[in-house]
Amino acid sequence: MENASFHHALKIRTDVCIGCAHCMRACPTEALRVSGGKAHLHSDRCIDCGECYRVCPTGAIIVEQDDFQNIFNFKHRVALIPSVLLGQYPDDVTPGMVFQALQNIGFTEIYEVEDSVEYLIPQINDYIGKNQNKKPIVSSFCPAIVRLVQVKFPWLVGNIMLLRPPLDLTSSYIRGKYKEQGFSELEVGIFYVTPCAAKIAAIKSPVGEDKSEITGVINMDLIYNRTLHEIKKKVVSKDQDTFNSQLTPRSITWALTNGEASHINGRCMAIDGIHNVMEFLDKIENDEVAGVDFLELRSCDESCAGGILAASNRFLTAELLRKRAKALAEFNHGEVNQSKLLQYQEFLVGRIDLSRVEPRSMVKLDEDMAKAMKKMERVNRIMCYLPGIDCGVCGAPSCLALAEDIVKGEGAISHCVFLQKVMEQSKLNPEHSFKIMKKIWGDNRCMKDCEKPNQNK
Amino acid sequence: MHFEFKVQGGDFVRAGNASSQVKKILKQLNVDSSVIKRIVVALYEGEVNIAAHAFNGVIYVDIDTERIIIKLDDNGPGIPDINLAMQPGYSTASPIVREMGFGAGMGLPNIKDNSDDFKITSEVGKGTCLEILVNLKVNQEGV
Numbered sequence A: 001m002e003n004a005s006f007h008h009a010l011k012i013r014t015d016v017c018i019g020c021a022h023c024m025r026a027c028p029t030e031a032l033r034v035s036g037g038k039a040h041l042h043s044d045r046c047i048d049c050g051e052c053y054r055v056c057p058t059g060a061i062i063v064e065q066d067d068f069q070n071i072f073n074f075k076h077r078v079a080l081i082p083s084v085l086l087g088q089y090p091d092d093v094t095p096g097m098v099f100q101a102l103q104n105i106g107f108t109e110i111y112e113v114e115d116s117v118e119y120l121i122p123q124i125n126d127y128i129g130k131n132q133n134k135k136p137i138v139s140s141f142c143p144a145i146v147r148l149v150q151v152k153f154p155w156l157v158g159n160i161m162l163l164r165p166p167l168d169l170t171s172s173y174i175r176g177k178y179k180e181q182g183f184s185e186l187e188v189g190i191f192y193v194t195p196c197a198a199k200i201a202a203i204k205s206p207v208g209e210d211k212s213e214i215t216g217v218i219n220m221d222l223i224y225n226r227t228l229h230e231i232k233k234k235v236v237s238k239d240q241d242t243f244n245s246q247l248t249p250r251s252i253t254w255a256l257t258n259g260e261a262s263h264i265n266g267r268c269m270a271i272d273g274i275h276n277v278m279e280f281l282d283k284i285e286n287d288e289v290a291g292v293d294f295l296e297l298r299s300c301d302e303s304c305a306g307g308i309l310a311a312s313n314r315f316l317t318a319e320l321l322r323k324r325a326k327a328l329a330e331f332n333h334g335e336v337n338q339s340k341l342l343q344y345q346e347f348l349v350g351r352i353d354l355s356r357v358e359p360r361s362m363v364k365l366d367e368d369m370a371k372a373m374k375k376m377e378r379v380n381r382i383m384c385y386l387p388g389i390d391c392g393v394c395g396a397p398s399c400l401a402l403a404e405d406i407v408k409g410e411g412a413i414s415h416c417v418f419l420q421k422v423m424e425q426s427k428l429n430p431e432h433s434f435k436i437m438k439k440i441w442g443d444n445r446c447m448k449d450c451e452k453p454n455q456n457k
Numbered sequence B: 001m002h003f004e005f006k007v008q009g010g011d012f013v014r015a016g017n018a019s020s021q022v023k024k025i026l027k028q029l030n031v032d033s034s035v036i037k038r039i040v041v042a043l044y045e046g047e048v049n050i051a052a053h054a055f056n057g058v059i060y061v062d063i064d065t066e067r068i069i070i071k072l073d074d075n076g077p078g079i080p081d082i083n084l085a086m087q088p089g090y091s092t093a094s095p096i097v098r099e100m101g102f103g104a105g106m107g108l109p110n111i112k113d114n115s116d117d118f119k120i121t122s123e124v125g126k127g128t129c130l131e132i133l134v135n136l137k138v139n140q141e142g143v
């Protein structure tokens, strides 16, 4: 029923990790623990939000991507870029220049993720109309949010909009186009330039879909560096603008906060930032909020402009893209390419729905209610002894997390420094309690070291 | 398992705390979500009634593997005519309370609908006591 292992693009490099526990404190789903002086990830709790990546002081958390050279295995090398990529560069770098730079580094064609947005908008409105009993509809756009709902708000999985997000629709469209032109699948490599780890997880282990049509994933920071290098070398210029962005104003801003909500019918709300989202979902779950039709929920502050692989400041990216969208709207009044819409329609027959999203609750203590109750009683008893200050010295993010680990057999009461002090009064010898600390934090944690990485930041 | 929560009259900000906590507990116990929903709705209405109509109260929650029993015991004006209060749409809520979006007179009927067993007793000038029972296993609920 519940899949035990999930693909996570985030990996902890144990050779670089210093076990400082910053990530453990930042994780919204309490998926991290420290032991043996290193951070460890609980695979089925992690939602790929990347909050741990942001706070790691040593760069020990990395986003695993495909080898860039893989693109050269294909005759047609498609760069599938998110609109936020074009918002990373200084103001005077036009989308056309970025397109040229992408070709210089090896891509043969460039497609934009949000290309399918104009096709998707009426589908969403239609979906909401047909699913009045599932309100509020939660957008399927941000994969970290879909995973958050699965593990922490399992009752709300039925609210998730079962329409494939723009990334999936556009990749199906690209496949359809090449097929129409007579190319075999093996000749066409679609490489997605990702702003975050969540999208990678969504591609490598999709929810509500069997398999992604994307060939590989390249991190946006890498692409940014390489393309900016081309641009700085002055081998691309404004005058050679042969390609340009095909996006309409509302597609350009789709991945920004309010990008979806402002174009959907009915009462819509947009919430960004994982903690804000959790706070609001709690209210939704309690039935405290009535009459909302659609929720755009994004894990990152400022949505994808704030993706962990972004190079530019998120506020500047959002401002730049909004400005471009506005200028374009004034210029062409948001004209939509009708023949392209027809093509989408043709290529996506029977390909726009996601199948059911399954809950995989990480909140329950046991499948069996009687056992869960026993465990909860034990947790409550243990909590009477723990100090309740959430210091994290036990290697768990809070006293409650330690108590729950203990009843699951994944922790011990002697991991608590405070209880060690108490136990040292009777049975525990100080030598042993020192050993326990070393087991959690590593051998060298108590040695003098003036070069600790996060000492004088 | 036993839990207790205090409710203060007039404190709408915190009314909802008990139902939130109970929800968390029931989720951890892997109780069916439709059952949790009914319990949370009933308890929330009860909490708000104490905040809206009484001076203060205590909520006692008892959970075993079969059922949850919630007792909401308040000090307050009491209810003179319980049959009338139980009627959908009947409310004595003040304009201030109505302004806050309460006072549709649906609270008590809602609590009754969501419970498998429901008892209300009240003494004018002393207080009101609600007892709510909900079966936790899906197959034995009467709905």
Ligand SMILES: Nc1ncnc2c1ncn2[C@@H]1O[C@H](COP(=O)(O)OP(=O)(O)OP(=O)(O)O)[C@@H](O)[C@H]1O
Binding pocket: B045, B049, B050, B052, B053, B054, B074, B076, B077, B078, B079, B085, B086, B090, B091, B092, B093, B101, B102, B103, B104, B105, B106, B107, B108, B109, B128
């Ligand atoms: N704990 C209580 N103490 C005193 N009176 C109460 C109490 N609970 C309910 N009542 C009385 O019963 C009436 C009906 O209660 P009910 O909960 O059905 O409606 P309401 O609280 O007025 O409005 P709503 O719950 O729809 O916001 C109330 O208006 C109030 O006069």
Ligand code: SF4
Binding pocket: A010, A026, A027, A028, A029, A030, A031, A032, A041, A045, A046, A047, A048, A049, A050, A051, A052, A053
């Ligand atoms: S990606 Fe998010 S959920 Fe996963 S370990 Fe990091 S902070 Fe926790």
Ligand code: SF4
Binding pocket: A049, A141, A142, A143, A144, A145, A195, A196, A197, A198, A199, A298, A299, A300, A303, A304, A305, A306, A307, A308
């Ligand atoms: S908001 Fe955007 S960048 Fe952030 S996790 Fe979600 S999809 Fe990725």
Ligand SMILES: [Mg+2]
Binding pocket: B045, B048, B049, B052, B103, B106, B107, B108
């Ligand atoms: Mg009421």
